[in-house]
Each structure stands twice: as structure tokens, then as C-alpha cells.
Amino acid sequence: MNIGDASKQSNLPPKTIRYYEDIGLIKPLRDANGYRSFRERDVHKLVFLARSRALGFTIEDCRNLLALWDDQTRASADVRAIAQDHLSQIENKITDLQAIHNTLSQLVHDCAGDHRPDCPILKTLETFPKTT
Amino acid sequence: MNIGDASKQSNLPPKTIRYYEDIGLIKPLRDANGYRSFRERDVHKLVFLARSRALGFTIEDCRNLLALWDDQTRASADVRAIAQDHLSQIENKITDLQAIHNTLSQLVHDCAGDHRPDCPILKTLETFPKTT
DNA sequence: ATAGGGATTCCAGTCACTGGAGGGTCAAGG
DNA sequence: CCTTGACCCTCCAGTGACTGGAATCCCTAT
Numbered sequence: 001m002n003i004g005d006a007s008k009q010s011n012l013p014p015k016t017i018r019y020y021e022d023i024g025l026i027k028p029l030r031d032a033n034g035y036r037s038f039r040e041r042d043v044h045k046l047v048f049l050a051r052s053r054a055l056g057f058t059i060e061d062c063r064n065l066l067a068l069w070d071d072q073t074r075a076s077a078d079v080r081a082i083a084q085d086h087l088s089q090i091e092n093k094i095t096d097l098q099a100i101h102n103t104l105s106q107l108v109h110d111c112a113g114d115h116r117p118d119c120p121i122l123k124t125l126e127t128f129p130k131t132t
Numbered sequence: 133m134n135i136g137d138a139s140k141q142s143n144l145p146p147k148t149i150r151y152y153e154d155i156g157l158i159k160p161l162r163d164a165n166g167y168r169s170f171r172e173r174d175v176h177k178l179v180f181l182a183r184s185r186a187l188g189f190t191i192e193d194c195r196n197l198l199a200l201w202d203d204q205t206r207a208s209a210d211v212r213a214i215a216q217d218h219l220s221q222i223e224n225k226i227t228d229l230q231a232i233h234n235t236l237s238q239l240v241h242d243c244a245g246d247h248r249p250d251c252p253i254l255k256t257l258e259t260f261p262k263t264t
Numbered sequence: 265a266t267a268g269g270g271a272t273t274c275c276a277g278t279c280a281c282t283g284g285a286g287g288g289t290c291a292a293g294g
Numbered sequence: 295c296c297t298t299g300a301c302c303c304t305c306c307a308g309t310g311a312c313t314g315g316a317a318t319c320c321c322t323a324t
Binding site for chain 2: 044047048051052054055056065068069072073074075076077079080081083084086087090091093094097098100101103104105107108111112113114115116117118119120121122125126
């Protein structure tokens with residue numbers, strides 16, 4: 001299977017697939033003409049990668065998850081640890097974003113948004129304390 | 133004022149301040165010895181930048197906000213538009229992260245996390261549909 | 265004179281791709 | 295047989311917003 005079909009099956013752009021080969025996440029074969037030749041196993045890995053990335057795992061997370069996936073003797077605890085760690089990071093990020101959202105939506109709410117030069121948003125950006 | 137003091141007052145690392153000068157966000161003067169010399173106005177801008185960045189505005193947003201801040205005749209509507217746009221992006225991001233959080237916490241919950249090789253997390257990464 | 269702490273520039277690396285140039289390969293139609 | 299157009303290849307450079315490090319210079323105090 002050529003890269004175009006692998007791309008369609010995995011929903012990853014060809015550029016990204018080549019990049020994943022570059023950094024050693026997949027190792028497709030090569031045809032005589034130099035074209036990459038993707039086996040079922042390669043496509044399966046690409047699908048796995050697409051989904052892991054969609055859940056926000058980093059490439060290094062993915063590399064570890066793939067290694068565990070390949071390893072028939074892995075302990076599920078190892079996988080769980082990676083996922084749990086990632087989950088905490090997501091929770092922190094959501095908390096941060098919600099704080100930012102609160103501050104910013106208050107600002108937008110307070111702003112008349114008319115033609116006058118007086119703007120509470122800019123005023124606050126000058127003066128509000130770091131920890132709000 | 134030297135860069136070290138400007139750094140302390142704005143809570144930005146010196147490297148970042150030099151970078152902000154590189155990309156034209158601030159224009160400190162220079163002393164005879166080549167050291168950057170920060171006026172009140174420069175430090176004020178740095179504080180503004182630190183706070184805007186902490187609220188997640190991009191550098192280009194900040195550039196626009198600073199221009200508006202400098203412009204005595206600006207309309208508050210212009211500022212509000214940037215903030216409103218940014219707010220929508222934050223809302224989208226929170227929604228995405230919450231969906232990811234739901235999926236992932238379910239996975240972690242389902243996973244025994246013991247020494248056995250059977251792992252529902254890896255299984256799901258192979259098979260769950262893109263739009264969950 | 266020397267030691268330290270600060271300042272300078274410039275180059276390179278991060279993360280995860282993405283865009284583009286410049287070229288080779290293949291199947292179908294004229 | 296030739297051309298067209300859709301693929302495919304590699305390699306280089308750029309993104310955003312810094313950050314690290316090397317090599318060097320400046321200033322102050324002992």
C-alpha cells in the first residue's frame with residue numbers, strides 16, 4: 001500500500017506519516033521504485049498514533065505507548081501510569097484555562113465596546129495582579 | 133534601568149525581553165556601553181506583555197493590543213473584538229479538553245492497572261472511533 | 265590584579281509538524 | 295511513442311515563543 005492510501009486509512013497527512021518514519025515511530029518497507037510500502041501492521045500503528053495524538057499524548061508518550069503495545073508481556077499498570085499522568089496535565093490545563101476564561105469574560109463584559117477610547121480591558125492589562 | 137531590573141519588575145526572563153526587542157515589541161534605549169536602558173514606559177509595556185501573555189494572547193494579539201494601547205484615539209470596540217475572539221478560542225479549547233478528559237478518565241478508570249498484560253487503554257486506542 | 269556577577273551577540277534547539285522546490289514514477293489517452 | 299496529470303521522492307526552511315549555551319565584554323569590590 002502506498003502512502004496515499006495509508007494516509008486515507010489513518011486520516012494522517014502524508015507529510016506527517018513521512019515525519020513519523022523520520023523519527024522512527026514506523027518502519028514501512030520500500031518498493032523497488034523507492035516508494036514506501038505500508039503493511040497492515042504499519043497502518044494499524046498509524047491509526048493508533050492518530051488516535052493517541054488526538055487525545056493529546058505527546059510524541060514521546062506515543063513512542064512509549066507503542067512500545068508497550070508491541071510488548072506482549074507489558075503490565076497494564078505501565079500504560080495506566082502514562083495515561084494517568086497525562087490526565088493530570090489535562091486537568092491542570094482545564095483549570096488554568098477556566099481561570100483565564102473567567103478573567104477575560106469579565107473584562108469583555110465590562111467593556112462598552114463602542115467608539116469611545118476608554119477601555120477597561122487595556123486598563124486591567126496594565127494593572128491587574130498576577131494571581132487573580 | 134538595566135535588563136536585570138526590568139526583568140524583576142516585569143517578571144519576564146531577560147532572554148524573553150531581548151526576544152521581545154528582536155521582534156519589535158519594545159524599543160529600549162542603549163547606554164554608551166551597549167547595555168539596554170529601560171525607561172518607565174518600556175517596563176510598563178513589559179508588564180502589559182507579561183499579563184497579556186499570561187491570559188493566553190498570542191504575540192500578534194499583543195502587538196495589536198499594544199498599538200491600541202499607544203493610540204489615544206482608539207475605540208474600545210477594537211480591543212473588545214480581539215478579546216472576544218480570544219475568548220471564543222479559549223472556550224473551544226476548554227470544550228475539546230473536556231471531551232478528551234472524559235474519554236481518558238473513562239479509560240483510566242476501566243484499567244486494572246496491575247501486572248497483567250491485558251490493558252483496555254491500548255485496546256481502545258486501536259479501535260475507538262474518531263468522533264466519540 | 266582578580267574574582268564575581270552582570271551584560272552583550274549569535275547560533276542552535278525545542279515540538280510537531282507544514283510548505284515548497286525540484287525532481288522521479290506510473291497509468292491512461294491520443 | 296508522447297504527453298498529461300496524479301502520485302511519489304528528498305531536502306531545506308519556517309512556524310511560535312521562547313530557551314540554552316558559547317564566547318566575549320563590562321563593572322564593581324577586594
